[in-house]
Amino acid sequence: DGGITQSPKYLFRKEGQNVTLSCEQNLNHDAMYWYRQDPGQGLRLIYYSQIVNDFQKGDIAEGYSVSREKKESFPLTVTSAQKNPTAFYLCASSPNLGTGVGEQYFGPGTRLTVT
Amino acid sequence: GQNIDQPTEMTATEGAIVQINCTYQTSGFNGLFWYQQHAGEAPTFLSYNVLDGLEEKGRFSSFLSRSKGYSYLLLKELQMKDSASYLCAVRDRPPGYALNFGKGTSLLVTP
Numbered sequence: 349d350g351g352i353t354q355s356p357k358y359l360f361r362k363e364g365q366n367v368t369l370s371c372e373q374n375l376n377h378d379a380m381y382w383y384r385q386d387p388g389q390g391l392r393l394i395y396y397s398q399i400v401n402d403f404q405k406g407d408i409a410e411g412y413s414v415s416r417e418k419k420e421s422f423p424l425t426v427t428s429a430q431k432n433p434t435a436f437y438l439c440a441s442s443p444n445l446g447t448g449v450g451e452q453y454f455g456p457g458t459r460l461t462v463t
Numbered sequence: 464g465q466n467i468d469q470p471t472e473m474t475a476t477e478g479a480i481v482q483i484n485c486t487y488q489t490s491g492f493n494g495l496f497w498y499q500q501h502a503g504e505a506p507t508f509l510s511y512n513v514l515d516g517l518e519e520k521g522r523f524s525s526f527l528s529r530s531k532g533y534s535y536l537l538l539k540e541l542q543m544k545d546s547a548s549y550l551c552a553v554r555d556r557p558p559g560y561a562l563n564f565g566k567g568t569s570l571l572v573t574p
Contacts, residue, residue, distance in 0.1 A: 383564075438505060451496060451508045452496075454505035457505055
């Protein structure tokens, strides 16, 4: 089945540790995105990538890093510099930009808790 | 800047019709999306509007007025499973095509 996978669903880390969240898609989508969602807040864009080996900062990129070495994969690293890392993290992908609807398809999310 | 407003919460009765409004003021516009999100789950795509007018899809319809910066999602024949959060999102112009989300409207359907 085609889709987006994120693992793990729940992740616990101690403060000061870096942690990498995985996102894999087999939809052959060009673009991939990372959002975070906090209670009572909308989704906020962290990073996005339109093609392999290229990515851009979103609205809240500070304390995060990404890589896009393969079309299928867009891992997000939450570094110790991120002041409030506890959140629900959602990865999304969309077909080739500028053609058709190009809606974003979301993975199941990773709930990260840092104590 | 981006400013997308939706009501925080709404309650409606099973079998009824509910309209969820969304107003936006964004620096770019390349389409408006509605997503449904159940608690703890990923958002799922409901509808897309890029031209003015009404798009109908079964029990769900979405309307857009670009001149007024306004959209609504209409849900008919409400079912208990429609209890969820409904997210309005505006897509930027290129090159990013990123989605800018409102905070979402939590809809509770009661018997």
